[in-house]
Amino acid sequence: MTAASLTYFRGRGRAETTRWMLAATGVDFVNVPIDTADELAALRASGKLPFDQMPLLEIDGLNLSQSSAMIRYLARRGDLYGDTDTDAMWCDMVAGVTADFAETALQAPFKPSAEIAIADLRARFAKFGTLFEARIKAQGSGFCAAARMTFADVVLAEALSSYVEWCPDILHATPRLTALSETVTGAARIAAYLASDLRYPKPGDDYVIATGRVLQRALPAHMPDADRFVV
Numbered sequence: 001m002t003a004a005s006l007t008y009f010r011g012r013g014r015a016e017t018t019r020w021m022l023a024a025t026g027v028d029f030v031n032v033p034i035d036t037a038d039e040l041a042a043l044r045a046s047g048k049l050p051f052d053q054m055p056l057l058e059i060d061g062l063n064l065s066q067s068s069a070m071i072r073y074l075a076r077r078g079d080l081y082g083d084t085d086t087d088a089m090w091c092d093m094v095a096g097v098t099a100d101f102a103e104t105a106l107q108a109p110f111k112p113s114a115e116i117a118i119a120d121l122r123a124r125f126a127k128f129g130t131l132f133e134a135r136i137k138a139q140g141s142g143f144c145a146a147a148r149m150t151f152a153d154v155v156l157a158e159a160l161s162s163y164v165e166w167c168p169d170i171l172h173a174t175p176r177l178t179a180l181s182e183t184v185t186g187a188a189r190i191a192a193y194l195a196s197d198l199r200y201p202k203p204g205d206d207y208v209i210a211t212g213r214v215l216q217r218a219l220p221a222h223m224p225d226a227d228r229f230v231v
């Protein structure tokens with residue numbers, strides 16, 4: 001029996017940290033893709049979206065909104081929030097800055113060119129990469145928030161995976177980040193997720209166009225007929 005379902009565009013986006021956390025905590029799930037404005041309207045009419053936004057995570061009889069709430073719910077449920085209040089505080093701090101850091105990767109496919117996206121990612125990594133490295137060193141466990149893996153490591157590794165997809169050499173001077181990333185992506189459940197059909201590919205123009213079609217909003221200005229879905 002499926003334990004959870006995750007409703008979102010047919011792609012990674014703001015649902016991807018939740019997918020990694022579902023995998024990390026051993027929850028079977030299905031992706032429920034929303035491909036059209038009518039499907040989104042029906043979802044909104046269902047009353048399952050308290051703030052009208054996707055992603056939607058259905059689990060344990062609950063309808064969860066906000067990816068930050070999803071990852072924390074799963075962290076508590078799956079014992080990935082550390083062991084002490086101090087661990088939890090570090091989890092929240094690192095997960096918070098990781099969300100800021102990840103935003104550049106989320107925006108990358110919407111940029112006018114790969115060169116611009118890569119320049120943005122490199123600039124963002126130049127700001128945060130050594131700070132993450134220092135945090136892992138200070139923690140002393142090889143992880144970023146506690147003596148064992150937490151959800152902060154999972155979401156950090158998820159963000160790094162996107163940076164590496166765009167900039168394969170970007171971790172070359174940050175050995176602790178590299179090791180953390182390898183530990184998380186090598187964990188059996190996450191490795192199985194990444195190799196599965198549940199894992200969507202690196203987002204490209206098709207994904208950007210799909211988000212515009214579903215949300216009926218303008219595409220990035222560099223795209224032809226950018227207002228094609230605006231009603």
Ligand SMILES: N[C@@H](CCC(=O)N[C@@H](CS)C(=O)NCC(=O)O)C(=O)O
Nearest residue numbers: 013014052053054055065066067068
């Ligand atoms: N902070 C939220 C952002 C959710 C969000 O912006 N979702 C977009 C799609 S990626 C959406 O549903 N937009 C439609 C709307 O806001 O009405 C999260 O991480 O879950």
